[in-house]
Amino acid sequence: MEKLKQLLLKYNRQGPRYTSYPPANFFHEKFTNSDLISHLATSNSNGSENISIYIHIPFCSQRCHFCGCNTTLFENNDVIDRYINCVIKEIQNYSKHLDIKNRKVTQVHWGGGTPNSISRKFITKVMNEIHKTFIIGENAEIAIECNPAYLDKEEIVFLRESGFNRISVGIQDFNTKVLDTVNRLHSKLPHKELIELIREAGFTGVNYDFIYGLPYQTVESFNETIKQAIELSPDRLVTFSYAHVPWFMGAQKILEDAGLPSPDKKLSMFLSSMDLLVKSGYEQIGLDHYAKPSDDLAKALKEKILHRNFQGYCTKETTGQVYGFGCSSITQLWDAFSQNEKNLHKYIKRIEADGFAVERGYALSFNERVCKEVINETMCNGIVDFEQIGSQFAISATEVKSIVGYKDENLKEFIDDNLLVINNNRLEISKEGMMIVRNIAMAFDPQLNTEGDKYSKTI
Numbered sequence: 001m002e003k004l005k006q007l008l009l010k011y012n013r014q015g016p017r018y019t020s021y022p023p024a025n026f027f028h029e030k031f032t033n034s035d036l037i038s039h040l041a042t043s044n045s046n047g048s049e050n051i052s053i054y055i056h057i058p059f060c061s062q063r064c065h066f067c068g069c070n071t072t073l074f075e076n077n078d079v080i081d082r083y084i085n086c087v088i089k090e091i092q093n094y095s096k097h098l099d100i101k102n103r104k105v106t107q108v109h110w111g112g113g114t115p116n117s118i119s120r121k122f123i124t125k126v127m128n129e130i131h132k133t134f135i136i137g138e139n140a141e142i143a144i145e146c147n148p149a150y151l152d153k154e155e156i157v158f159l160r161e162s163g164f165n166r167i168s169v170g171i172q173d174f175n176t177k178v179l180d181t182v183n184r185l186h187s188k189l190p191h192k193e194l195i196e197l198i199r200e201a202g203f204t205g206v207n208y209d210f211i212y213g214l215p216y217q218t219v220e221s222f223n224e225t226i227k228q229a230i231e232l233s234p235d236r237l238v239t240f241s242y243a244h245v246p247w248f249m250g251a252q253k254i255l256e257d258a259g260l261p262s263p264d265k266k267l268s269m270f271l272s273s274m275d276l277l278v279k280s281g282y283e284q285i286g287l288d289h290y291a292k293p294s295d296d297l298a299k300a301l302k303e304k305i306l307h308r309n310f311q312g313y314c315t316k317e318t319t320g321q322v323y324g325f326g327c328s329s330i331t332q333l334w335d336a337f338s339q340n341e342k343n344l345h346k347y348i349k350r351i352e353a354d355g356f357a358v359e360r361g362y363a364l365s366f367n368e369r370v371c372k373e374v375i376n377e378t379m380c381n382g383i384v385d386f387e388q389i390g391s392q393f394a395i396s397a398t399e400v401k402s403i404v405g406y407k408d409e410n411l412k413e414f415i416d417d418n419l420l421v422i423n424n425n426r427l428e429i430s431k432e433g434m435m436i437v438r439n440i441a442m443a444f445d446p447q448l449n450t451e452g453d454k455y456s457k458t459i
């Protein structure tokens with residue numbers, strides 16, 4: 001464990017999270033509504049045939065000091081009503097440009113903010129619109145991020161009856177002192193009762209989110225939290241490293257006064273929780289995601305068909321091009337990204353006036369699509385077969401390597417540390433290597449600039 005810790009400390013450098021390639025800080029304002037519309041049209045014939053939908057609900061009744069998400073403190077129901085009407089209008093406008101007769105929806109994800117904090121009538125309205133507009137695939141994954149502060153039996157049954165089959169519960173920590181310090185509401189129900197109700201209601205997947213690196217967390221206290229989670233036995237679990245970016249999220253400064261754990265302590269929390277989870281039978285996915293061996297994500301990792309988008313890991317079956325609705329949401333197409341206005345009121349005004357609300361975006365060149373594929377395979381499956389990726393783009397392995405700026409010397413450090421092996425045109429990352437996979441991915445990013453761009457640390 002000590003050896004692994006030293007290794008992780010060595011590679012704890014600033015770098016992109018690669019939830020997209022190029023990373024979101026490359027998006028620019030020259031990309032406008034009309035660019036989005038032309039890319040929507042081409043998305044019908046390029047890339048995956050599936051449709052994934054993301055719905056952003058930015059509202060929260062109370063703001064957690066650590067939060068790095070795009071949220072807004074509760075607005076009155078009139079504003080929420082206008083917002084929901086805008087989301088519906090946006091869905092209708094997108095659908096005019098999409099082949100909705102031949103393309104099925106395989107994934108719907110509601111994120112936020114706190115999607116389960118708004119009135120049920122709003123959730124029903126948007127769900128009805130999705131069902132009215134699109135053909136939903138038989139095994140579609142329909143997920144919602146929930147804060148347990150608003151979950152009771154009635155709400156859980158309502159969500160299930162609305163069509164959700166996966167639920168992601170933001171636990172963060174079971175320790176109440178930690179929750180109080182970060183200004184987070186407590187769960188409405190005891191967690192054992194909550195997960196039993198979720199299972200009884202017929203949800204096929206339960207995910208728990210945790211964060212390590214918050215004030216008052218210690219290795220021992222976080223271990224207790226993880227042990228409790230193992231007993232409750234969610235299908236998937238994530239331990240997020242607390243991303244401290246106070247230059248971007250001013251409220252996070254409050255946590256500095258309460259005292260943040262040192263990077264060394266933070267790393268021990270990560271390693272210790274990983275040890276507990278792996279020993280209890282969870283499969284590790286990427287750095288900080290875990291799934292039961294029977295879960296689709298664990299199976300996809302074994303078969304090397306794991307994917308990833310802004311909403312997290314997914315399987316090839318459920319992955320589609322993502323059409324994002326609501327403020328700040330990101331539409332993730334085969335050859336472009338388009339992000340909506342982040343500000344709620346600007347978003348509403350622009351949708352009401354123009355029907356679309358693009359704030360910024362990015363159209364990928366051919367070379368960038370190649371890099372995106374290499375980085376995706378690195379981050380998700382830990383295997384990069386340059387020959388095979390070349391064949392997808394009708395180019396040679398040598399050309400792929402040249403496009404991503406492949407240099408033996410950039411990988412030497414990883415090879416020396418036994419983190420990866422290279423055989424001809426195939427690179428395989430070891431289990432330890434997957435823990436610093438962001439660093440390895442950086443070696444295939446010809447546009448990387450860690451000097452000018454401010455990124456969080458890789459661990």
Ligand SMILES: C[S@@+](CC[C@H](N)C(=O)[O-])C[C@H]1O[C@@H](n2cnc3c(N)ncnc32)[C@H](O)[C@@H]1O
Nearest residue numbers: 067068112113114145146147170209240242243
């Ligand atoms: C939109 S929130 C989840 C939904 C719901 N609002 C909640 O808090 O339960 C998505 C997840 O992002 C994670 N998160 C938020 N801010 C973070 C930060 N600064 N660093 C790391 N993870 C963060 C939390 O674990 C959270 O559950």
Ligand code: SF4
Nearest residue numbers: 060063064067112113
């Ligand atoms: S963590 Fe969740 S509940 Fe807390 S402010 Fe962020 S989005 Fe809202």
